[in-house]
Amino acid sequence: MxxxxxxxxxxxxxxxxxxxxxxxxxxxxxxxxxxxxxxxxxxxxxxxxxxxxxxxxxxxxxxxxxxxxxxSPSGFASWFAGVTVTERESREIREYSPLLIPGLFQTERYARASFRTGRPDDTEAEIESRVKARMERQEILEGERPPIIRAVVEEAVLKRPIGGREVMVEQLERLLLLSQRPRVRVLVVPMAADSNPGQDGGFLLFTVPEKGVVAFVETKVSGMPSDGPEVVDVYAHVFTDLCSVALPPGASQELIRENLSMMQNEWKKSSYSEGGATNCVECRTDSDRALVRDTRHREAGHLAFPLAEWRAFLRAAHAL
The missing domain is CATH 1.10.260.40 (lambda repressor-like DNA-binding domains)
Known part of the structure; x- marks a missing residue:
């Protein structure tokens, strides 16, 4: 290979x-x-x-x-010419991405942040080279007849602020926009799903005319492509199972919107005490909920209240 x-x-x-x-x-x-x-x-x-x-x-x-x-030992696809070339030849691309936004959908800043986190030993020049290569891969999305792309991501991917809140807002906006294209489908596996068929990790399935289907699994140190029927069938079945537990396209887009709204809505200090006291709380809204946390212990999580009840509480407090 x-x-x-x-x-x-x-x-x-x-x-x-x-x-x-x-x-x-x-x-x-x-x-x-x-x-x-x-x-x-x-x-x-x-x-x-x-x-x-x-x-x-x-x-x-x-x-x-x-x-x-x-x-081409061990069933490796003899015709597989690397991810970049094979993507350009593909009629259909299926991807399961449990940890990050799929590479074809990443913004430049999100890609850079993910490379810096995942490859701490790389130089800035090496990171920039990888970012450039990833952006060049995305040119296939703008072609006259781009491949059909079906991507399944975990809900946690939408909540993980790679690169910080501002970068993630930009990324979710792009993901939402791309998910509305006719040849792109993005499905989200909710965290509340009873089972997860993709526990063994992410993978891609490329369908190339007159060549066949190849499964590609990439780790930090290796990439393993295979067009062996048994291997391809396993990953094709896993992808089908993932689609069955994921939310349908409309509900997936709504979940992306909800997480985008959460990222856009920053925490704001709700109250404080004079004289150096530190019993401050901060709040933000999340869809139909109000989230409240202690400013001294942000890492401890937050309390969630129905938004209508929270507003009623505030009105009562102001009336005192």
Missing amino acids: DVRFGRELKRWRENRGYTQTQLARAVPISQSHVSAIERGAKRTTEEQVLRFDAVLSANGQLIRRWEDSRK
């Missing part, structure tokens, strides 16, 4: 102290070409592999890894 070879190339390059630009000059190819090979977005040639191996003094190890990657 070119994805695995790309990771191996990057490991050797970094261990030898080369930048992408330095390696590109030595081969010679462009820096963007090296970057694309390392991401698995472009294939490489035998001649280039021989040069990579020689420049990085890999003693044939890169050549052997490249040859192994072409054999």
Whole structure:
């Protein structure tokens, strides 16, 4: 697999102290070409592999890894050309994302914040390169005939303020807007769901005309694509089960709106005492509820009251 070879190339390059630009000059190819090979977005040639191996003094190890990657062992899809390329060829993309907003829907600031959190050892330049690549992937959404995209996310993803409240407001606004497109469907698995078929983690299913379906599971250290019928069937069934426990499109959009409203509605101090006392509380509204918490112990959570009852309480208090 070119994805695995790309990771191996990057490991050797970094261990030898080369930048992408330095390696590109030595081969010679462009820096963007090296970057694309390392991401698995472009294939490489035998001649280039021989040069990579020689420049990085890999003693044939890169050549052997490249040859192994072409054999497509263990059911790996021989035609899979990396996430970026395969996305562009896909007629349909199905994704289950339990921890983050799906990459195709992320805003630039949300993507940057998620990379900084998930890859603390990366340099700023590396993070910016990843953000740029992610934004370039999203170009398929604006094509004349974009792929059909069906995404399932957990409700917790909508509540987790990656990058802070302002970044998350922008992100939820974009997610809501995209979910209303005719070729995009976003379903949310509510936290109150009795069961969750996706407990083993996130995955993607790409359907490519005249090639088939490939399942792709990515972790911090590896990406595993497979077009083996048994593997694809397992993930296809899991995705179907996830859709059955998720809220329908209209209800999912409403839940996104509710979480957007919560993010937009900041906590405001409701009362305080003079003379240095610290028995202050702060409030904000959330749909049909009023949320109240102690300013000294924000991490302890909040109390929730029906909004009508809270307003009645305030009117009574002001009347005293």
